[in-house]
Amino acid sequence: MPTIAVDAMGGDFAPDEIVHGVARVSIESEIPCVLVGDERRIRDLLARRPHRGERIDVVHAGSAIGMEEEPKQAIRDKHDCSLVVGAELVAAGRADALVSAGNTGACVLACARSFRAIAGVRRTALASVFPRKVRYEGQDPLGLLLDVGATIRCESPELVQFAIMGSAYAKRISKVPSPRVGLLNMGSEPVKGGPVLSETFRTLGAVPGLNFVGNIEGNLATGKADVIVCEGLLGNVALKLIEGVAEVVVDIASFAARESWRWRLGLALLSSGIRQVRDLTDYSNYGGSPILGFEKLFIKAHGRSNAKAIANAVKVAAKAVRDDVSGEIARMVATVPVRRES
Amino acid sequence: MPTIAVDAMGGDFAPDEIVHGVARVSIESEIPCVLVGDERRIRDLLARRPHRGERIDVVHAGSAIGMEEEPKQAIRDKHDCSLVVGAELVAAGRADALVSAGNTGACVLACARSFRAIAGVRRTALASVFPRKVRYEGQDPLGLLLDVGATIRCESPELVQFAIMGSAYAKRISKVPSPRVGLLNMGSEPVKGGPVLSETFRTLGAVPGLNFVGNIEGNLATGKADVIVCEGLLGNVALKLIEGVAEVVVDIASFAARESWRWRLGLALLSSGIRQVRDLTDYSNYGGSPILGFEKLFIKAHGRSNAKAIANAVKVAAKAVRDDVSGEIARMVATVPVRRES
Numbered sequence: 001m002p003t004i005a006v007d008a009m010g011g012d013f014a015p016d017e018i019v020h021g022v023a024r025v026s027i028e029s030e031i032p033c034v035l036v037g038d039e040r041r042i043r044d045l046l047a048r049r050p051h052r053g054e055r056i057d058v059v060h061a062g063s064a065i066g067m068e069e070e071p072k073q074a075i076r077d078k079h080d081c082s083l084v085v086g087a088e089l090v091a092a093g094r095a096d097a098l099v100s101a102g103n104t105g106a107c108v109l110a111c112a113r114s115f116r117a118i119a120g121v122r123r124t125a126l127a128s129v130f131p132r133k134v135r136y137e138g139q140d141p142l143g144l145l146l147d148v149g150a151t152i153r154c155e156s157p158e159l160v161q162f163a164i165m166g167s168a169y170a171k172r173i174s175k176v177p178s179p180r181v182g183l184l185n186m187g188s189e190p191v192k193g194g195p196v197l198s199e200t201f202r203t204l205g206a207v208p209g210l211n212f213v214g215n216i217e218g219n220l221a222t223g224k225a226d227v228i229v230c231e232g233l234l235g236n237v238a239l240k241l242i243e244g245v246a247e248v249v250v251d252i253a254s255f256a257a258r259e260s261w262r263w264r265l266g267l268a269l270l271s272s273g274i275r276q277v278r279d280l281t282d283y284s285n286y287g288g289s290p291i292l293g294f295e296k297l298f299i300k301a302h303g304r305s306n307a308k309a310i311a312n313a314v315k316v317a318a319k320a321v322r323d324d325v326s327g328e329i330a331r332m333v334a335t336v337p338v339r340r341e342s
Numbered sequence: 343m344p345t346i347a348v349d350a351m352g353g354d355f356a357p358d359e360i361v362h363g364v365a366r367v368s369i370e371s372e373i374p375c376v377l378v379g380d381e382r383r384i385r386d387l388l389a390r391r392p393h394r395g396e397r398i399d400v401v402h403a404g405s406a407i408g409m410e411e412e413p414k415q416a417i418r419d420k421h422d423c424s425l426v427v428g429a430e431l432v433a434a435g436r437a438d439a440l441v442s443a444g445n446t447g448a449c450v451l452a453c454a455r456s457f458r459a460i461a462g463v464r465r466t467a468l469a470s471v472f473p474r475k476v477r478y479e480g481q482d483p484l485g486l487l488l489d490v491g492a493t494i495r496c497e498s499p500e501l502v503q504f505a506i507m508g509s510a511y512a513k514r515i516s517k518v519p520s521p522r523v524g525l526l527n528m529g530s531e532p533v534k535g536g537p538v539l540s541e542t543f544r545t546l547g548a549v550p551g552l553n554f555v556g557n558i559e560g561n562l563a564t565g566k567a568d569v570i571v572c573e574g575l576l577g578n579v580a581l582k583l584i585e586g587v588a589e590v591v592v593d594i595a596s597f598a599a600r601e602s603w604r605w606r607l608g609l610a611l612l613s614s615g616i617r618q619v620r621d622l623t624d625y626s627n628y629g630g631s632p633i634l635g636f637e638k639l640f641i642k643a644h645g646r647s648n649a650k651a652i653a654n655a656v657k658v659a660a661k662a663v664r665d666d667v668s669g670e671i672a673r674m675v676a677t678v679p680v681r682r683e684s
Binding site: 070149152153184185186187189193194196197217218219220232233234236237238240241242243 | 412491494495526527528529531535536538539559560561562572574575576578579580582583584585
């Protein structure tokens with residue numbers, strides 16, 4: 001059973017919900033965890049929760065990186081922060097994967113500092129999950145979008161590797177035997193999007209074992225692809241746009257509710273349906289999204305993670321290690337010859 | 343008074359709504375128009391609508407490009423299509439600007455074939471309007487996003503010129519004395535988005551007469567910027583994502599309405615509010631968006647344009663010519679030294 005290190009100090013509700021989540025894991029599963037952070041606070045919190053003490057280690061870290069800190073400077077200045085100490089534990093082999101709900105930029109930098117890239121992988125990718133239409137019973141209601149910010153500009157070989165990494169992860173974690181991989185683009189035709197994207201389209205169609213379904217335009221949420229690939233700038237802007245539009249809908253609805261009793265009544269009647277949509281986008285059921293391309297696995301839990309979300313993230317991390325996602329990525333990457341960087 | 347050429351055969355409701363729109367213009371204003379397309383059909387349609395014949399010329403074109411045709415091939419094969427004939431009329435000085443509701447890709451290519459770029463302009467940009475929050479009485483409910491597909495990948499000097507062109511257009515057309523210009527990016531800090539975007543951020547802050555308000559992330563519709571600048575791939579994907587999310591909301595609502603009487607009642611009660619949102623996004627009130635960077639102006643009307651939208655597009659085109667938008671762009675571009683292309 002793999003051991004999972006957990007950054008106890010990262011996230012909007014840290015350390016309480018993080019420690020609570022790990023306490024749950026110790027009862028619900030046999031996964032050993034290492035909580036990294038302010039030891040006294042962690043032990044105090046643990047004492048107040050039912051847990052199996054023999055499955056939880058605590059490693060002290062003298063500082064923590066805040067959600068709003070500038071990542072580069074924070075990583076440079078805080079050598080003893082929980083995130084860096086956790087990443088070093090994993091790099092040293094004392095744990096097999098790291099989970100954090102903390103500052104996303106700092107998470108990416110901590111991995112890059114402590115972990116080795118998988119042989120042949122040119123750039124790492126930060127994935128994110130997005131809600132989508134479920135087309136058949138049992139289909140995962142969340143798809144995987146990568147990269148969303150680790151590698152801002154990409155050439156074609158990097159995008160091809162992101163497709164391979166996302167596919168390997170989805171195959172093992174979502175139990176989709178042959179994940180459908182799409183390329184985020186400005187049109188459906190193979191030649192769309194300029195030289196980088198049209199070259200990527202051609203290459204992806206020829207990767208053995210990869211189920212490439214072509215370009216994805218517009219709505220990501222149609223369920224046409226399980227994994228959607230793009231460069232980091234595009235993925236990050238897309239993700240924030242989707243969140244932004246969702247906020248506008250909520251804004252309009254709550255403005256309307258203040259203005260008129262008919263709106264209020266309408267919204268009350270609609271609330272059960274709205275709850276269904278909210279459940280679909282409830283990240284706590286999912287557990288987080290991976291940073292892919294390093295030998296060691298990192299699962300980034302949502303900043304607003306509660307105990308349940310953290311417990312799920314730990315379980316996902318353990319599953320990914322057990323199912324050897326990194327090994328699967330290394331094997332697939334090795335089958336695709338990549339041009340030398342110019 | 344400038345003369346406006348109108349592609350009578352482009353758009354989902356062409357030629358009927360296009361001819362009808364031009365007939366309206368001839369009564370509502372003194373703008374002379376040239377309708378380009380199948381002469382007999384145009385004259386038949388005109389005969390059935392009240393109009394001032396002395397203000398409308400008809401120029402025959404032997405073919406038309408369909409909305410779903412592959413743009414490059416269509417422009418290559420159909421030398422006598424209404425779009426190309428219209429662009430050549432304008433290039434030859436027989437009209438001052440062109441309006442079309444046709445195939446967007448073909449419109450961009452037709453301009454590139456017939457029009458000269460403004461001196462110093464490196465790349466042209468296709469703009470699009472997007473609905474946004476109105477923060478004060480009389481504010482334009484639509485903002486301008488560019489590029490949305492004419493120039494897929496951009497270096498910094500091109501993005502700077504897009505900002506200048508968008509600002510000049512918004513200043514003249516939306517009558518915003520000092521349009522706020524934002525840069526679409528993955529974060530608000532000046533260093534975000536890699537070397538191209540951080541260089542663009544620095545340069546935009548120093549352009550005289552440009553009201554640069556910084557990076558825009560996430561929701562475009564907050565009203566923080568009047569003009570938002572990005573490369574074509576990013577803008578096109580963003581635009582389609584916004585449309586896609588809107589469709590999902592409509593999907594969910596109509597699915598829900600089928601499933602439950604409570605939802606139906608809720609939606610009925612909400613409908614007046616939904617109508618307000620729809621009005622905000624009603625492109626027929628706006629008239630279209632420009633292709634910027636050519637000496638001659640082109641206004642792309644929405645593919646689903648009705649007569650009212652076409653009439654507004656013609657009026658916008660006449661206003662842009664009268665207010666010398668291209669001259670304003672040329673003057674501002676000349677003030678910003680641009681590195682030589684590498």
